Amino acid sequence: MAEVTLTDQNFDDEVLKSDTPVLVDFWAEWCGPCKMQAPILEEVANEFDGKAKVAKLEVDENPQKAQQYGVMSIPTIALFKGGEIVWNAIGVQQKDTLVRELNNAIG
């Protein structure tokens, strides 16, 4: 399954009301490290198809949610479960880290 594209408008429905854990990548076009994160997230999205959601929020066009969650450094990756952040990290995250955190959240 491809990653879900988030906006300020669909964030609540796609993330907070999701039945499965959601990994949210806060990114922007001008952020170099974010580009290195992208293919890693794609692999994770494929691996967790049906078990968890991988979603991306472009901070430039969607400043409200980035601000609401206090994002001041990208890439920031946050893992949501039941509408709450259960894990987050700044900087490029390797696949094994993301897989571990997702498995923890799925339980």
Place this chain on the structure above:
Amino acid sequence: MADIHDVIIIGAGPAGLTAGIYLGRASLKPIIIAGPEPGGQLMTTTDIGNYPGFPEEINGPELMDRMTKQAERYGAEIVQASVTSVDFTKQPFTVVAGDDTYQARTVIVATGASAKWLGLESEQKLRGKGVSACATCDGFFFKEKDIAVVGGGDTAMEEATFLTKFAKSVTVLVRGAESDMAASAIMKQRAKDNPKITMLFNVETQEVLGDTSVAGVRIKHTDTGETEDINVQGLFVAIGHKPNTDFLGDALELTKGYIAVTDNTKTSVEGVFTGGDVQDWKYRQAVTAAGLGCMAALDAEKYLADHPES
């Protein structure tokens, strides 16, 4: 029994990827283990004007994207994982990355250098909450804010100049005197000429103030001994880089933290080569890293030819 590869390259910056291009073209099917900062230092750089072949300048991430594609095109396999330990005491060499263990007859260490932090507790607490080491990533979040940049080298000058696109004011905190600054004349002048930039010399950054976001920075004027709290909402740290050798343990000899070399690329272990900023304390340019990566690749290739599989 796991496959024994001809060559494993650790690191995916200009050195590692250039090595990958050469070894790929030599049909040696190199494995490149990208590590925690794929692309390396150039991923946080904007316009590069000193890499030959790009008269219109090229931005760092795009240059690295091109190098990555070039390496892959010639058969290099790039693995997104970080090396946690190595065993260079016996052939084949062993490299552990996450849950995977790789074996190879030669290894090229091209792990580069990473941005240094000041080492303050308050700095680490507020990382991502106003403290950053990447102006190009995070400058956007400081629109119309007052911010400070610590450092006196070219990176600090570049970051300060870049940040004026967003910030209301940028104060550059330089530890030494103006005459001792590491920055090149052209970069320093560009920063000094910028009306939004103020430079403070002989100041030590002592603490980042604030609980959940940056509320200021405490500095000490080293000539008078006085401390002062400056009112900023962001702090960008640009105080240089340190070579990434922690994962090596005592596997290779180091000199002042950098991998010790003989004949440009040979490490203390026969069959283990190195290129780029992890061994180069002096030049540290994208083009010199690429050059050293090429040299390491050619030397690894020769080693493999001279030591055929038994």
